Amino acid sequence: MDEFLAAAIEEAKQGLAEGGIPIGSVLVIDGKIVGRGHNKRVQKGSSVLHAEMDCLENAGRFSAAEYQRATLYSTLSPCDMCSGAVLLYGIPKVIVGENTTFQGPEAYVKSRGVDVTVVDNTECKQLMHDFIANHPTLWNEDIGE
């Protein structure tokens, strides 16, 4: 498996071990991981720290020129908020673990010029399938449903 997707899955598992929602993300620039994160709704009582947002926040401040060389990895299809962060910063490429348990606005993000690739990873799907079955109310809160 892609080492960067593997790192995002590690983040998802760490989130699960903390009692949180198992979604992980890493930001890669010039072939190096510059930030990593996982969903912090439970751990920090956070409404904005989805995995991708936690990853971007942990990565810190970058210029537009740096973001334009970046790839964002997420174990799950980015929601409207996280997709919006990708668009804000002009991140050109997104690698998605799976989009069967949840799908964000992938068509819209692509229409704005972003290269979105869904790899349909079994482990990503299993993590979310099990989590949603066990914690449906928490999951619905996380996606505004």
Add this chain to the structure above:
Amino acid sequence: MDEFLAAAIEEAKQGLAEGGIPIGSVLVIDGKIVGRGHNKRVQKGSSVLHAEMDCLENAGRFSAAEYQRATLYSTLSPCDMCSGAVLLYGIPKVIVGENTTFQGPEAYVKSRGVDVTVVDNTECKQLMHDFIANHPTLWNEDIGE
């Protein structure tokens, strides 16, 4: 002036006094302010805490039913990320101080069913006009340009 927009402007001014980017936001549910915030790029080295995100984060966790009774106020037109947060949580109404110094994806947000009202407030415009003139590099970083 609308007391809630006035509160968002207070937040923007607080951000400026802290050496930050003067954009403020409040979240109102059932006629009460339940969260307030301002841009924290400078103060926290944050790439995700735009005013609206800081406001949502400070407000804490809400159910979809609660967000669906909410109005988000921002002194400036919400960017792709902050607009995405509005869409994620199904916030039905956004009141924008101004959209002349920066304009987010208002047409798209409206096409997704959100009521977006721009009030074209002079004080909001002056705050951003002066800030952008004095700190163009910082401002460009904040909007990914």
